[in-house]
Amino acid sequence: MGGAVSAGEDNDDLIDNLKEAQYIRTEKVEQAFRAIDRGDYYLDGYRDSAYKDLAWKHGNIHLSAPCIYSEVMEALKLQPGLSFLNLGSGTGYLSTMIGLIIGPYGVNHGVELHKDVVEYARQKLDEFIKNSDSFDKFEFCEPVFVVGNCLEISTDSHQYDRIYCGAGVQKDHENYMKVLLKIGGILVMPIEDQVSAASYRAETDLTHMH
Helix, strand or coil: CCCCCCCCCCHHHHHHHHHHCCCCCCHHHHHHHHHCCHHHHCCCCCHHHCCCCCCEEECCEEECCHHHHHHHHHHCCCCCCCEEEEECCCCCHHHHHHHHHHCCCCEEEEEECCHHHHHHHHHHHHHHHHHCCCHHHCCCCCCEEEECCHHHCCCCCCCEEEEEECCCCCHHHHHHHHHCEEEEEEEEEEECCEEEEEECHHHHHHHCCC
16 A cells, blocks of 8 residues: 655655645654654665655565555554554664654554564664764654564553554454553554554443443
8 A cells, every 4th residue: 555645755755745645744743754764764775765655575674655654653643651562563664753752751662573674673773873863853762672473462461552553463353452552542553454543542441430
C-alpha cells in the first residue's frame, strides 16, 4: 500500500505532501517526521526511492509507505511520558520518531523477529544520535530493540499505553495484543491494508468498572 501522495524531492518535500494530503495533521507528528530523514534508513544505492510514498523491502529489511507511518503516528495519539511497544520494529524508523514525542520519561521498546534487522536498527539509531542536527531540539526516549517473536511475549510482562503491530499478524491475534495493553491504551495495527486504530479506551474501561 502507498502511492497516496506524490513523490518528494527530499524529506521535507515528502512531509509537505503528506501534510497537504492530510496524512500528517498535528505539529508534533510533523516535527518528528522532519527531524528524521527517511532516506537514512535505506541501504546505499536505494536512497533515491526514499521519498516516494511507497513501501520498500530488501531481504528482511522493510519500510512501510510514508502515508502508513503518518496515519499510524496520528492514530497513536502520542503524548510525553507514555510507554510504547512496537511489534515488528524493523529498521527502527518509526520507533525513533516516536521517541522524539514521548520524551525522556517514556518507555520505547521494539521487538523484531530477525536478528540482522535488529542490528541494522541499532546501527541506524546510533547514526541518528551521533549525526542528527535535530537531536538537541528534543528530549528523546531512546528505543530499545530486542530479537523475538511478538506472539511469544509473556502476557504477564510489561503492559503499554500504546502498541503498534507492524508485524504480519492476523486479525485473530488482536485479542492477544490487547493483553499487552494498559487500560485506556491504544493498539494500532494494519488489517487488510487498512490502518486499524483500535482504541480500547471505552471497552477496557467499561470491563473494569465493577
